[in-house]
Every structure is written in C-alpha cells, then in structure tokens.
Amino acid sequence: MTTISASESASRRDGDAAEAQADARGYSSEAASPSAAVRNIVLVGPAGAGKTSVLEALMFEAGALKRLGSIEHGDTVGDHDSISRDLGHSINSTLSHLEAHGVHLNLIDTPGSMDFIGKSIAALSASDLVVIVVDTRTMHDPVLRRIARIAEDHNLPRMVVINKIDQGRDQRPLLANLGELFGPALRPIDLPNDHGHAVVDCFEGASGASDLGNVSSFHQRIIDQVVEVDDALMERYLSDGVLPPKPLHDAFEKALRSGHLVPLAFCSARECTGIKQLLADFITLAPCPTEGNPRPFEFPAGGSEPWRATCDPTLPLVAHAWKVAADPYVGRLATFRIHQGSLQRDAMIRIDGHKRAVRVAHLYRVQGRRLTEVEQLGAGDIGA
Numbered sequence: 378m379t380t381i382s383a384s385e386s387a388s389r390r391d392g393d394a395a396e397a398q399a400d401a402r403g404y405s406s407e408a409a410s411p412s413a414a415v416r417n418i419v420l421v422g423p424a425g426a427g428k429t430s431v432l433e434a435l436m437f438e439a440g441a442l443k444r445l446g447s448i449e450h451g452d453t454v455g456d457h458d459s460i461s462r463d464l465g466h467s468i469n470s471t472l473s474h475l476e477a478h479g480v481h482l483n484l485i486d487t488p489g490s491m492d493f494i495g496k497s498i499a500a501l502s503a504s505d506l507v508v509i510v511v512d513t514r515t516m517h518d519p520v521l522r523r524i525a526r527i528a529e530d531h532n533l534p535r536m537v538v539i540n541k542i543d544q545g546r547d548q549r550p551l552l553a554n555l556g557e558l559f560g561p562a563l564r565p566i567d568l569p570n571d572h573g574h575a576v577v578d579c580f581e582g583a584s585g586a587s588d589l590g591n592v593s594s595f596h597q598r599i600i601d602q603v604v605e606v607d608d609a610l611m612e613r614y615l616s617d618g619v620l621p622p623k624p625l626h627d628a629f630e631k632a633l634r635s636g637h638l639v640p641l642a643f644c645s646a647r648e649c650t651g652i653k654q655l656l657a658d659f660i661t662l663a664p665c666p667t668e669g670n671p672r673p674f675e676f677p678a679g680g681s682e683p684w685r686a687t688c689d690p691t692l693p694l695v696a697h698a699w700k701v702a703a704d705p706y707v708g709r710l711a712t713f714r715i716h717q718g719s720l721q722r723d724a725m726i727r728i729d730g731h732k733r734a735v736r737v738a739h740l741y742r743v744q745g746r747r748l749t750e751v752e753q754l755g756a757g758d759i760g761a
Contacts (some may be wrong), residue, residue: 378658400651409758410651412665412666412688412755412757413665414427415482415758416483416505416660416663416664416665417482417483417485417504417505417667417669417714417757418483418504418505418506418508418635419500419506419732420432420510420665421497421507421508421524421528422488422509422521422524423515424488424489424518424605425512427520427545427647430490430646431454431538431540431644431652431655432473432484432645433454434646434647434649435475435481435655436473436475436484437649438477438653439475439477439653441474441475441744442454446591449458450692453470454473454733457545461486468651468658468701469488469496470486470487470500470758471485472484472485472573472700472745472761473485473486474744475760479496479654480660482650482660482760483598483759485503489515489518489555491520491523493547493744494523494524496700497524498527499699501533501707502699502714503699503712503713504533504661505530505663505664505670506532506534506663506669507533507535507536508535508537509521509525509528509537509538510552511539511551512539512541516522516550516551516554517554523561525558526736529636534634534664534670535559535639536538536663537640537641537642538643538644539551539642539643539644539649540645541646542576542644542645542647542651543573543645543648548569548589548643549589559639560637561602562602562638562639563641564595564602564641565589565641565642565643566578566599566658568587568589569587570586573588573645573650574645575650576642576644576650576651579592579595580624580629583596588591591694597639599638600625602687603625603632605619605637605638606620606632607624607627607631619630625663626661630668633664634669634670635663640662642655663729671685671688672686674686674695688716688757690718690719690756692717692756694715694717694724694726695715695716695717696720697714698711698712698713699712699713699715700712706748710761711757712743712761713754713759714757714758714759715754715755715757715758715760716757718754719754719755720737720740720754721753722738722750723736723737723738724737725737738761739761740760748761
C-alpha cells in the first residue's frame, strides 16, 4: 500500500522542478476567457497500465483528495462502482475534475479491457487531449494500438505516459514498441532518473543525466521536432541556437495539435513520482477548448459538409452527451461536453432537433460518484 508520506516525499523531490517548468513556459493563471482556463483530458490505454492510479495521484497532488486511494483497497475516485472494485479494473468511464494554478481540469478515466473499449471511444469526443497510459507489461496489448489509431483518425492530439517506472524494469523495449507505433513524432518531454524514483525535464532542460542516457540528446530531438512546424522559428533556432519560451511553447502546441508531436512523459502513480511534472504539463502544454481541434458534427439528413462549433459562450448552445447512465439517486444521468454556448440550470433546450423543448432541472459537476449542483456551465466545459 502506498503511504501518504511516500507520496509527499516524491512530491517534495519533484516540486521545485515543476514550479520552474510553469515559470519557464511563461504560464499565467490570468486566462483570456473562462474557456481558456479549461483542460479536457481523457486517460485511455490497456487494462492494468494504471490509468485510475494516475488519475488518483493527479487529484491528490492538486489537493482534490485528502488521501491517496488504491485499486487494492477499492477506494479510488475512478473505480467507484461495486463491480469495478470487485474486478480490480474499470468497466465504465468516470468523470472527475480538479483545480490547479487557476486552471480547471476535467479528467476522464476509461476502461482498458477490449470488452469495454466502446466506452473509451465514446469519451474521446469530449476531450481535447488523449493521454495514452502504458507500462512495460501492457505494451503489446491490442487496445494500445487500436485506441491510438482511433484518436489519430479523430484528429485528436495525443500524449503517452509510461507508468510504473519505479518497478525497475528496462524501459527500452517499450520505447522501441512505442516508436514503431507513433513514429518520429514520439518525443520525451521528461526522462526517468535515479532508477525510476525521479524524473528529469528534457524539454526546457538541456543537460544532465537520466536512466535512459544524456539529457542533452533527448532535448535536441524534441526541439528539432517542435521547430519543424514553424519555418521562421527554425531559422531563428539555427542562427541563434536558443529560443525564448513563448515562441517555443506556441510551436509545441501547434505541433501537438497537428499530430507532428506526440509528447512522452514518465511517472509512477503509486509513488507520485513525476506526477507534479505531469500536472504542470497538462496545465501549460495541453490545449484548452479554444485551442483544440474542434469536433465535427454531421447532420442526420446527410449531404452536407461536417459542421464545427465555435467555443464561444455567447453563441447558441451546442452540446453532446457522450455518456448516459442510470444513477441510483438521481435517475437517468447524461454526461455531456458543451462545444458552443453555455447552459444554465432550468434552461429549456432542444435535443436532436426535436421541436419540443425540455427543461434542464439539474446541472452537475461530477467527481466520480459525487455530484455537485451548479447554476451554469460554459463553453468547453463538461458536466452532467
């Protein structure tokens, strides 16, 4: 069982580096709009890779949880239903959220078994970043390749997180397997260090050692990959040899959105190693709803080009329900993503073009099994 003291120790080791990351990237909590302060992230990947544990560690790190739950004890936010607790793995997608550095993160934990992959696929369209969690034991699982290809086909930015780095296994075979799957777009933004008990930044960091080799070579590769999407920035890099944080950050996001870059991070969710850095990556590097690739909508009648919403709270409401479930306390519960406009409690809305409007009697933020009623949700947000 992972103890809080071990987690706090890992957090202290990681903390200074993570804060320096946010500062170096020029991140400001003063968002241009409420939608710019939202991140919608879905955790996908094979069963047993540790998606639920990564979610738990992120929430603990951000202060959304007072203690770190575990799969073995059946007290995680992600696996809150009795069947998932008995089986020891997720069978449903679960929405949670946290607040950190002025940013609201909606995190969706999904099942990794091929039997329930449909629920994972349904959650993709609610996200702006697909995070694929894997470890050395699950690198050949067919779910890994299938979900990675589906995310690519949906034009969704992808990121890979290698979990369980503290277990002492050689990561090189896994890196080779991932390299075959994602190609040269896969580039580490940090590296395991101290035999998997720490991580070291290789995006801003340009020197030092890691468990996988010299940091400088990994730094050079990711910078080369990022500047390829901006000719002017590449010329500046070739002439000056260094780049300011802001243009580099903008090029990183452009490369991520276009699929030219698939960032790779390392962590141990059970020990909270690398979790603070991962949270900083989500805040400073993940696209917000106004920056992400808008989801295409198709009209039932067909015959027209796909339509894309504009993430603007002043425009007419456009939302889609990506999960409908029966809640024992509130009845039928639809979980949805707002792509355009905003939604207020007691509002009258039309569903699927029906002429007769229905009233939204309750509006919730979701934290696993816990529902908190709210008055309004804005463009880009997720609720129920």
